[in-house]
Amino acid sequence: MNRPKPINVLSRQVYNQIAAGEVVERPASVVKELFENAVDAGASTITVSIANGGLDEIFVQDDGCGIEKEDLPRAFMSHATSKITDANDLLGIKTLGFRGEALASIASVSETRIASKTIDEEIGYVLTSSGGELSEITESPCMEGTAVTVSKLFFNTPARLKFLKTARSEESEVTNLIARLILANSTVAVKYYVDDKLELESFGDGLKDAVRAIYGVEALDNCYEISYDKNGILLEGFLGNINYYKGNRTYQTAIVNGRWVVDQTISSAAQNAYAPYLMKRQYPFYILKIDVDPEVVDVNVHPRKTEIRFQDNGVIYAVVKTVISRVLDGTEEAMNIIVNRPRASIVPTVSDDKPISEVEIKGKPYETFSYDRFRTPYEKSSESEYYSPIFEKKEESLQAKEPDYSAGYDVKPPKKLKTDVAQYVQEITDFTDEGALKSESLDDIFRKNKEYIEKCEREKQSYEQITEEVDKPFRIVGQALNTFLILECGDEIIMIDQHAAHERILFDKFCLRLKTNTVAKQRLLFPYAFKANALEADMITDMKNLFEDVGIDILPVGDGVFNVCSLPVELIDIDYDVFFRDILTDATFKDEKMPGVLREKIIQKACKSAIKSGDKLSEMEINSLVDQLKNNRQLKCPHG
Structure with a gap:
């Protein structure tokens, strides 16, 4: 009989390292926690610096209120915070931090140094920690505020260290995070x-300037600036017009009460509002700031504080979806929501002598807006706005901070497509599976192997029969309806769609060149330049060899800008913007020789270049087409 093991009380160092597993995942997590502390300290200027992707050093300095000398040791203690005092404060959290465990967790897995000075002190003080072990407090001349240096991250937890990505990848994560933090805290000057x-x-001049700093003037020119404030819900931000879509979700930012969040309710509402205007692999660009009473939002869901719960998700979903739909649909109500219109979008033009309802909207016809599509129990019968009493603002106004952090990829890579060889191996594996050997008799195994061999023989005979039929002499009867080729083969009549046949021939020729690494390239007279964010740039760099294999030469210029110097001759006349936007969201580019985006473009090119239905072919052209099809009569058009 097993004896019970004694229950041990873990040391402070051990449980801090356990907590660090949830709070500190990578260098970006450290930057996020230190930046939020600086914002909560009332900083107007924050400087962030990283070395070697944050693996060697992370430095965050602010000009906030600072930390008093006697509080420095407490800053490294677990569950010690200046943000809240009792459980009641959790019902209406107005700060970014509140759990009191981030700095203790960071210090337990790194070497950390804090230098701080308050306005009332003549000199600053420094306290260092190595793996959670504190030194003595020493005096040090420093500016008012706090400077935190974190180095040798995970030096004492090698198991965590080996799970980190490369320095370049970690740098991309931090850069993407800082971009979100700048958008979140648009009134704070930030240097990175x-x-x-x-x-x-x-420079801390507001959200518009923050958007310009991160995405450039192009984003502002293609976005609606919006503001909606009713029934205790304030919704502000920027919405990309229907033509300003992106290739992934890293250009989407949602902020609730000054906190960047990953919330399915907001994301689904925005995506569904844009759905009528966007196609496959197109994602909307938006920055949404939502301010509500802190008491109707639970931010104490996860230690990373990026997940929240609304007291009533239905109201938030309805407001976000309806506001975005009104703006995109160009309804009359949109006039009360739009602050500034994008310069490059299709919008109604209002004249002085026509009401908005009579203005002609040119371009894609809009669906007639009906509020009944969104009507929910939360709606007041007296006005056509979503309403719930729990969202009514309290007498004490909420001073919301800006959002935080960067949206991570939530796109799951598709399963790798099986080749014929993979299927064959899988079928053999099915018969030699260890579990199957244990549960099946030897006779059953031999029987199944015999069935499999017989199946292979049947397939072989079928293939030989098809080959014999293909090699049979045939006679060209002619062309029907200028669309179908009619062939006589023995006692059979074969009809071939001339467009689909030629399209297949052209497509197979490119596939053969791709397989044999003989893709014909065309060097561009003027390189095509495009800009990518940090995560996209990291992906493009990793995929450089894959691009070269398919005939695309890409060179980094700097600051996230890439030059496309050459393309396959089949792609010379494509829309480069759309093509590379699609590439950045095509997960199959890393896993397949013929990625989905490239396959689609080649098919489109083959379709446009192929003989069309209705084309009258000469006898020589028919003979040439049939000769090329001799071994392909069993295949289909690349479109399926």
Whole structure:
């Protein structure tokens, strides 16, 4: 009989390292926690610097209120915080941090140094920690505020260290995070350095300037600036017009009460509102700031504080979807929501002598807006706005901060397509599976192997029969309806769609060149340049060899800009913007020789170049087409 094991009380160092597993996943997690502390300290200027992707050093300095000398040791203690005092404060959290475990967790898995000075002190003080072990407090001249240096991250937890990505990938994660933090805290001046090089800078002049600093003027020119404030819900931000879509979700930012969040309710509402206007692999661009009473939002869901719960998700979904739909649909109600219109979108033009309802909207016809599509029990009968009493604003106004952090990829890579060889191996494996051997008799195994061999023989005979039929002499009867080729083969009549046949021939020729690495390239007279964010740039760099294999030469220029110098001759006249936007969201590019985006473009090119239905072919053209099809009569058009 097993004896019970004693229950041990873990040391502070051990449980801090356990907590660090949830709070500190990678360098970006450290930057996020330190940045949020700086914002909560009332900083107007924050400087962030990383070295070697944050693996060697992370430095965050602010000009906030600072930390008093006697509080420095408490800053490294678990569940010690200046943000809340009792459980009642959790019902209406107005700060970004509140759990009191981030700094203790960071210090337990790194070497950490804090230098701080308050306005009332003549000199600053420094306290260091190595793996959670504190040094003595020493005096140090420093500016008012706090500077935190974190180095040798995970030096004492090698198991965690080996799960980190490359320095370049970690740098991309931090850069993407800083971009979101700048958008989140648009009234705070931010400088961000990578290996001593200034990478991003915002001057704290508001959200519009923050958007310009991160995405450039192009984003502002293609976005609606919106503001909606009713029934205790304030919704502000920027919505990309229907033509300003992106290839992935990293250009989507949702902020609730000054906190960047990953919330399915907001994401689904926005995606569904854009759905009538976007096609496959197209994602809307938006920055949404939502302010509600803190008491109707639970932010104490996860230690990373990026997940929240609304007291009533239905109201939030309805407001977000309806506001975006009104703006995109161009309804009369949109006039009360839109602050500034995009310069490059299709919008109604209002004249002085016509009401908005009579203005002609040119371009894609809009679906007639009907509020009944969204009507829910939360709606007041007296006005056509969503309403719930729990969202009514309290007398005490909420001073919401800006959002936080960067949206991660939530796109799951598709399963790798099986080749014929993979299917064959899988079928053999099915018969030699260890579990099957244990549960089936030897006779059953031999029987199944015999059935499999017989199946292979039947397939072989079928293939030989098809080959014999293909090699049979045939006679060209002619062309029907200028669309179908009619062939006589023995006692059979074969009809071939001339367009589909030629399209298949052209497509197979490219596939053969791709397989044999003989893709014909065309060098561009003027390189095509496009800009990618940090995560996209990292992906493109990793895929450089894959691009070259399919005939695409891409060179990095700097600051996330890439030059496309050459393309396969089949793709010379495509829309480059759409093609590379699609590539950035095509997960199959890493896993397949013929990625989905490239396959679609080649099929489109083959379709446009192929003989069309209705084309009258000469006898020589028919003979040439049939000769090329001799071994392909069993195949289909690449479109299926």
